[in-house]
Structures are given as structure tokens and as C-alpha cells.
Amino acid sequence: MLAVPPPLFATTNIIQVFLRCDTVGQVITVGLGVFSLIAWTIMFGKHYELKRLRLLNHSxxxxxRDQRTLLDLPESYRSRRSIxxxxxxxxxxxxxWRxxxxxxxxxxxxxxxxxxHTENALQRALARQTLRYESSMIFLATIVTGAPFLGLLGTVWGVMEAFSAVSVQQTASIQTLAPGVxxxxxxxxxxxVVAIPSVFGYNYLLANSKRLITEIENYASALADRIELESQ
Structure with a gap:
């Protein structure tokens, strides 16, 4: 008769393992959980922000493109700073005009x-919007880089505490060492768990932001050319 394999995670109780951690391990684990929430918030928020800005830009x-001239457009076109x-x-x-x-x-x-003066203004605005596209990415990159090191720090600290506890006992066995490890x-x-989804999300958002930066650079160049042609 074939043996039935045990269900996944049947022998592992995450809550019990967490409670066996010392204060340092628990603080690091909770901190990583907070970082995970921050990372997911940034990834979803940035994704929808870039998607919305791209649609507004194209619109x-x-x-x-449908206007016959740009130089004579009313000032209402200059008030849409959010795009x-x-x-x-x-x-x-x-x-x-200044x-x-x-x-x-x-x-x-x-x-x-x-x-x-127009080209200088376009360059300043282009730099400002590039920073806007790349905003919040530094926080996500920090989480991607720092989360594994925080986890490693907690592991090294926990293993050190486990061996220190075993060293004061008369006898040491795998039963006494395994819970601490x-x-x-x-x-x-x-x-x-924090770093793996974050690195995929970071690379995806970085590619999207670079695409938008390339598009806005092309737009700035085309806009400068059109203004030059109309000013002649």
C-alpha cells in the first residue's frame, strides 16, 4: 500500500516558530512584514500612476496634434500642470512669450x-517630469536590497543564540538545537518573501518608467521643432 504524503506545511507552524524567536528575531520579522506592505503599496500605486499618466499624455x-497652431492657443492649455x-x-x-x-x-x-529660452524651459520641465516618473523607486530599490540582509542578520543572530543556549547545557542534541535554528x-x-516579489516589481516599474522617459523626450523634441517652424 502506497504511503500518502503529508500535506504541505503540515509539520511547520509558522506562528509557533515565530513565538520561539527571541526579541531580536521577532522585531526583524515584524519589520520585514511592514516593509512588505510598503513594497506592495508602492508597486501597485506606481503601476497605476504610470498607466494613468501615459493615457493622459497620449490624449x-x-x-x-489636431491644432493648427500652438503659439495662439489660449492660456487654458497652460493650466493642466498635472499632465x-x-x-x-x-x-x-x-x-x-516672456x-x-x-x-x-x-x-x-x-x-x-x-x-x-523655449528650449531651456523644455529641458528644465523634462528634468522635473523625469524625477516625477522615478519618484518612490528609491524606496522600492532599498527594500529589494535591504530585506535579504535583514533576514540574514536575524538568522545569524538566532543561530548564535541557539548555540549559546546549548553551550551551557550538560549535553547537546539535535532535539535541543533544532527549535532555535x-x-x-x-x-x-x-x-x-519580501525581496523576491519586490525585485520583479522593481524591474517591471523601471522598464515602464524608462519607456515613459523616452516618450517624453521624443515629445519635447517634436514640440521644440513645431514651435520653431511656427515662429518663422
Whole structure:
């Protein structure tokens, strides 16, 4: 008669293992649980933020493409600062007309001066939106890097405490050593449970943010070209 294998985790009670941990191990395990919640919050929040911004960018770009001229658009187009593409457009237009007004006051107005100010404004806005795309990524990268080391620290500490407890006994056996070692290994498991999903999420979000950065750089270049053509 074939033996029936035991169900998964039947011999392992995570709560009992956690309770066998010392104070340091419990603090590290709870801390890793908090980091896991933070990581999942960042990953879901950043995913939906990038997705929403990409849709808004494409909608705004399509609307601008349908306009016959950009230089004569009303100021209402410059108030949509929440959209990255609109933010670049607003900075470019404000800089263009500001340079034109100052140039006329001083009697040195020129197309070259207007375009130089416009390109500088686009570069500043582009850098600002790049930081916006990459925001919160440093926290996720820190969790990805730090979680396994925190788990390893808890394991090393727990193993050291287990051997220290065995050393004061008259006899040592696997029965006396195993509970302390298993409790110590719990922090390593917790660190890996936090780090493994986080590293996949980080790489996915990093690829998405790089794609959006490339798209906004192309948009800034196309916008500068169109303003130059219309200003002639």
C-alpha cells in the first residue's frame, strides 16, 4: 500500500516558530512584514500612476496634434500642470512669450532668443517630469536590497543564540538545537518573501518608467521643432 504524503506545511507552524524567536528575531520579522506592505503599496500605486499618466499624455498629445497652431492657443492649455506633456507645453509657451515681451521692451527681440529660452524651459520641465516618473523607486530599490540582509542578520543572530543556549547545557542534541535554528531561519524566509516579489516589481516599474522617459523626450523634441517652424 502506497504511503500518502503529508500535506504541505503540515509539520511547520509558522506562528509557533515565530513565538520561539527571541526579541531580536521577532522585531526583524515584524519589520520585514511592514516593509512588505510598503513594497506592495508602492508597486501597485506606481503601476497605476504610470498607466494613468501615459493615457493622459497620449490624449493631450493627440489634442495638440489636431491644432493648427500652438503659439495662439489660449492660456487654458497652460493650466493642466498635472499632465506631464501639458507641463512641458506650458513652460515652453510661457518662456517663449516672456522672452518675446522682454525683447520688445529692450528692442532686441529675435526669433533665436525666443527659441533658446523655449528650449531651456523644455529641458528644465523634462528634468522635473523625469524625477516625477522615478519618484518612490528609491524606496522600492532599498527594500529589494535591504530585506535579504535583514533576514540574514536575524538568522545569524538566532543561530548564535541557539548555540549559546546549548553551550551551557550538560549535553547537546539535535532535539535541543533544532527549535532555535528553525526559529532563526524564519527571518531569512521573511527576507526572501519580501525581496523576491519586490525585485520583479522593481524591474517591471523601471522598464515602464524608462519607456515613459523616452516618450517624453521624443515629445519635447517634436514640440521644440513645431514651435520653431511656427515662429518663422
Amino acid at each position: 493631450f498629445e493627440g489634442h495638440l 506631464p506633456y501639458a507641463d512641458l507645453f506650458a513652460d515652453a509657451m510661457e518662456s517663449y 522672452a518675446a515681451a522682454i525683447g520688445k521692451e529692450k528692442g532686441v527681440d529675435s526669433q533665436r532668443s525666443r527659441l533658446e 528553525s526559529a532563526a531561519l524564519l527571518t531569512t524566509i521573511a527576507g526572501l
